Amino acid sequence: MSDCPAHSRRPTIVDVARAAGVSTAVVSYTLNGRRGVSATTRERVLRVADELGWRPATAARSLRSGPAAAALVVVHDQPFGTRAAFPLDLVTGALQTLGPDTLTLAVHVAGSPAQAAQLMDRWWTERRYAAFVVTGVRVDDARLAALRSLPAPAVVVGGAMDSTPATWQHVVLDDGDAFAQVGAFLADLGHRRIAMVAGSEHLVAPVRQAAALESALVRYGIELRTVAGDGPERASAVLRPLLASADRPTAIVTDDDATAGLVLDVARRLGLGVPWDLSVVAGTDSPACYLTTPSLTAVPYPVEELGRATGWALRTALGTATSRYAAGADPTAVQGTGPGVEPGAKSAEGETPPSGIVPVGRLVVRGSTAPPAGS
DSSP, X not given: OOOOOOTTSOOOHHHHHHHHTSOHHHHHHHHTTOSSSOHHHHHHHHHHHHHHTOOOOHHXXXXXXXXXXXXXXXXOSOOXXXXXXXXXXXXXXXXXXXXXXXXXXXXXXXXXXXXXHHHXXXXXXXXXXXXXXXXXXXXTOHHHHHHHTSOOOEEEESSOOTTOOTXXXXXXXXXXXXXXXXXXXXXXXXOOOEEEEESOSSBHHXXXXXXXXXXXXXXXXXXXXXXXXXXXXXXXXXXXXXXXXXXXXXXXXXXXXXXXXXHHHHHHHTTOOTTTTOEEEESSOOGGGGTSSSOOEEOOOOHHHHHHHHHHHHHHHHHHHHHHHHTTOOGGGOOSOTTSSOTTOOOTTOOOOOOSEEEOOOOBOOTTOOOOTTO
């Protein structure tokens, strides 16, 4: 008997057939309880399947029976604010683009990336889901490490695109230019003491945004100060000493709308007027940004476009897997995303599939920014 397949590749009917010395058709008939297989052969196939740890692929069966494919959105302790609601917006956008009969998206919330990684590993082994969607990517994210050891189709929203498996699709918010615009805008207003406050020091997005902002400010000879805090309590705790210092910044940029709201609150408690004593720019725009007093200058956050792009990326990731399932082949043998969505293909509504890179647009200037006092 051949050795059991490695953990990263689940045993398939091909492995069972090879170990039992029969054809894949015989294995398929046996495992599906169909007639035409002798009792002796059936017993041998079932014994070998059990020894190899073969389990039925519910996701594969659903793909063979129709276009619906099970997928999973794995999230964890998201930051507060607009980004916290993004997974639901992502699902909504994807279903609006592809239709509810094309994909079934299940949202699962784990307490940490490490816990999510364990769940993903177990669910893939059990063949519960056909693909994974990961949002809120963190530095050294355990979920991505788990995905690298699994041959699972995946969509990574917001992560780095370098050196990733061929089974992955990426959706990236192209906000580098937008944060560079923020730096130039504040510098042109006359600000020379500028800080960036991130709602989380662990997320990849704020690191990328701070780098773009810092690069723009360097041209003006301005050094960017960066601080971070997970959650409203820690963010408020780092804001108070920052705004109470003698050399406090005259402008603050945040990575999301909720942190910008905290800046307004802490500034008010310290007796600072916005925008006269302090200018504030929110890193993500939302309805809350124009409901505050003053309304917040903000970087656009194209939630619907991100949802559409994620839906198409998921369809692409599942494309080859779906065709392999339909042909009865091994789903774990898929080495790339293949022709899931052909160039120029259109949705049922005639839409052209979007690129995996979603542009942000120009800075939305409102009442929270002005030249610094005495400039």
